[in-house]
Amino acid sequence: MVQGGDECVDGKLPALAEDFDPMPEHDRLPYLTSRMNLGADVPQTPLQGNGNGGITPTGAFDPFVTTPAPMTPGAVGPVSANPYSHDPTGAMGGAFFANQTGFQQPIQYHLYAPIGPHSQNTLGYQRNVHDLFIPNDLREELQKKSAATLQTLPNTQLPAQVDYFHSLVPLDLSHQKNAATFGYPSWIYKAQSSKDGTFYALRRLEGFRLTNEKAIRSVQAWKRVCNASVVTIHDAFTSRSFQDSSLIFVTDYHPLSKTLADQHLSAATGRYPSRPNSPIPEQILWGYMTQIANGLKAIHASGLAARVLEPSKVLITAKTRIRINACAILDVVQFDTQRTMADLQRQDLVNFGQMIVTLGANSPALVHNPTKAMEHFTRAYSPQLKNSVFWLLNGMQKDQERTIDTFITGISSQLMSTFDSALHLDDQLTSDLGRELENGRLVRMFAKLGLINERPEYELDQRWSESGERYFLKLFRDYVFHSVDSQGDAVTDLAHIITCMNKLDAGSEEKIHLVSRDEQSCFIVSYKEVKKALESSFQALSKPARRMH
Ligand SMILES: Nc1ncnc2c1ncn2[C@@H]1O[C@H](COP(=O)(O)OP(=O)(O)OP(=O)(O)O)[C@@H](O)[C@H]1O
Numbered sequence: 325m326v327q328g329g330d331e332c333v334d335g336k337l338p339a340l341a342e343d344f345d346p347m348p349e350h351d352r353l354p355y356l357t358s359r360m361n362l363g364a365d366v367p368q369t370p371l372q373g374n375g376n377g378g379i380t381p382t383g384a385f386d387p388f389v390t391t392p393a394p395m396t397p398g399a400v401g402p403v404s405a406n407p408y409s410h411d412p413t414g415a416m417g418g419a420f421f422a423n424q425t426g427f428q429q430p431i432q433y434h435l436y437a438p439i440g441p442h443s444q445n446t447l448g449y450q451r452n453v454h455d456l457f458i459p460n461d462l463r464e465e466l467q468k469k470s471a472a473t474l475q476t477l478p479n480t481q482l483p484a485q486v487d488y489f490h491s492l493v494p495l496d497l498s499h500q501k502n503a504a505t506f507g508y509p510s511w512i513y514k515a516q517s518s519k520d521g522t523f524y525a526l527r528r529l530e531g532f533r534l535t536n537e538k539a540i541r542s543v544q545a546w547k548r549v550c551n552a553s554v555v556t557i558h559d560a561f562t563s564r565s566f567q568d569s570s571l572i573f574v575t576d577y578h579p580l581s582k583t584l585a586d587q588h589l590s591a592a593t594g595r596y597p598s599r600p601n602s603p604i605p606e607q608i609l610w611g612y613m614t615q616i617a618n619g620l621k622a623i624h625a626s627g628l629a630a631r632v633l634e635p636s637k638v639l640i641t642a643k644t645r646i647r648i649n650a651c652a653i654l655d656v657v658q659f660d661t662q663r664t665m666a667d668l669q670r671q672d673l674v675n676f677g678q679m680i681v682t683l684g685a686n687s688p689a690l691v692h693n694p695t696k697a698m699e700h701f702t703r704a705y706s707p708q709l710k711n712s713v714f715w716l717l718n719g720m721q722k723d724q725e726r727t728i729d730t731f732i733t734g735i736s737s738q739l740m741s742t743f744d745s746a747l748h749l750d751d752q753l754t755s756d757l758g759r760e761l762e763n764g765r766l767v768r769m770f771a772k773l774g775l776i777n778e779r780p781e782y783e784l785d786q787r788w789s790e791s792g793e794r795y796f797l798k799l800f801r802d803y804v805f806h807s808v809d810s811q812g813d814a815v816t817d818l819a820h821i822i823t824c825m826n827k828l829d830a831g832s833e834e835k836i837h838l839v840s841r842d843e844q845s846c847f848i849v850s851y852k853e854v855k856k857a858l859e860s861s862f863q864a865l866s867k868p869a870r871r872m873h
Pocket residue numbers: 495496497498501502505510511512525555575576577578579580581582583585586636637639649650
């Protein structure tokens with residue numbers, strides 16, 4: 325029987341759910357911390373045992389003596405570009421980032437050091453194991469987005485292949501298509517590219533016939549517009565794959581995005597469908613305006629005009645994060661337009677103003693009634709917002725220079741507050757990223773252990789994975805994963821696993837008891853020694869095999 329150390333004796337531990345994800349809410353940090361100190365009271369005796377050999381000191385590279393001088397807190401030396409990599413060529417996956425040559429590991433490398441800002445001062449006992457991982461809502465959002473990206477549609481009537489795209493899935497929410505915006509019914513599909521394997525959104529204009537080759541070339545200029553507030557255009561081509569003559573635009577795919585119209589202008593649902601939607605808070609509206617202004621600035625600076633700027637053609641790709649969609653289409657479809665670019669750009673300002681008024685009215689009933697919508701807007705929002713929108717609505721007037729740059733100068737104080745929110749979000753995400761950073765190293769350790777443990781044979785040695793220093797790795801694997809508590813129940817405590825693996829990666833001096841399954845052998849060994857065994861066994865596996873004939 326393998327005993328997992330002190331942590332096993334205090335009764336049954338929380339079970340690890342199947343998908344390895346959820347940690348019980350009650351899994352409090354002190355509980356975790358007690359595991360971080362695990363083994364601290366194990367006597368610091370030298371490596372000993374009566375089993376299959378020991379860890380032989382090798383004259384080879386020692387990953388633990390890379391620090392030229394003893395470290396003091398805060399004295400983390402110069403860090404190379406990839407501190408984990410000893411293989412600048414990146415060959416062999418940087419040998420899974422082992423051997424931190426030139427990298428001084430911080431003291432207590434095995435402990436988590438959350439990066440601020442911290443929204444609240446919580447005491448140790450108020451924190452739980454969730455604090456060590458990406459926040460649940462963000463994780464859920466990202467997982468839903470990946471599920472949406474990977475979604476497929478079996479038995480579909482859609483073509484199997486459209487040029488270099490396959491696996492089409494429709495993204496339209498309704499089957500009714502109006503041709504009002506582009507002059508042709510349009511459909512949107514998610515599809516995977518066979519060129520690069522990534523996912524794109526394809527917008528198909530049904531029944532379009534290309535009469536002028538130059539028209540489709542106008543998309544080239546759009547490919548160069550790279551702006552965070554504009555859905556990037558990648559390509560356009562005509563296709564007969566849908567049994568008609570279709571025009572296809574290839575754009576970035578933003579999983580689970582909605583349009584502004586879906587979000588704010590659809591009829592209220594739920595318990596009180598007859599009640600009007602609650603107005604969009606002014607700060608959100610300013611946030612939208614800032615982002616649209618940012619997109620328009622890039623578009624106009626490239627000598628282009630958005631041309632379509634309406635709530636159903638602006639995507640919300642994350643909470644309050646929007647992007648102008650469906651650009652470039654009218655440039656192809658109405659290639660022969662007589663209007664000058666300056667005129668079209670001024671029209672963009674007017675469309676921009678109208679869109680904000682429509683959103684401010686926030687009601688499907690007012691979408692087609694501009695006077696009422698304007699009245700509502702004036703009542704609901706501050707004079708500064710109203711004046712900015714009026715300025716946009718007068719975009720066609722030639723009384724003064726009306727460009728997107730002038731507009732941006734006029735709303736500079738609002739830009740600052742949106743910028744500040746963006747910086748806060750950036751801090752938050754960096755902090756979340758810091759938590760997840762630790763998990764990457766655990767995966768590398770699991771991968772290495774998996775490569776070594778139970779390997780049936782190596783270089784004709786059937787006992788390779790059971791002999792020499794690999795024997796410690798086998799016992800260590802049992803210690804981490806196969807421990808049982810005093811009642812003989814499996815220890816399924818994620819905190820135990822994470823703590824052990826972090827200490828292993830850090831090469832902690834802390835000692836642990838490793839006991840063989842038959843309880844005939846017992847070793848007291850430090851994580852540092854186990855890590856050394858792991859590294860050298862892994863390096864033995866990584867080197868070109870000796871051919872034995
Ligand atoms: N690039 C994209 N990535 C992901 N989803 C998209 C993308 N473009 C559009 N969509 C989704 O496809 C759906 C349909 O988009 P579309 O632009 O056709 O709007 P619509 O509301 O159907 O307007 P219309 O009535 O003019 O067709 C929207 O729900 C939108 O979220």
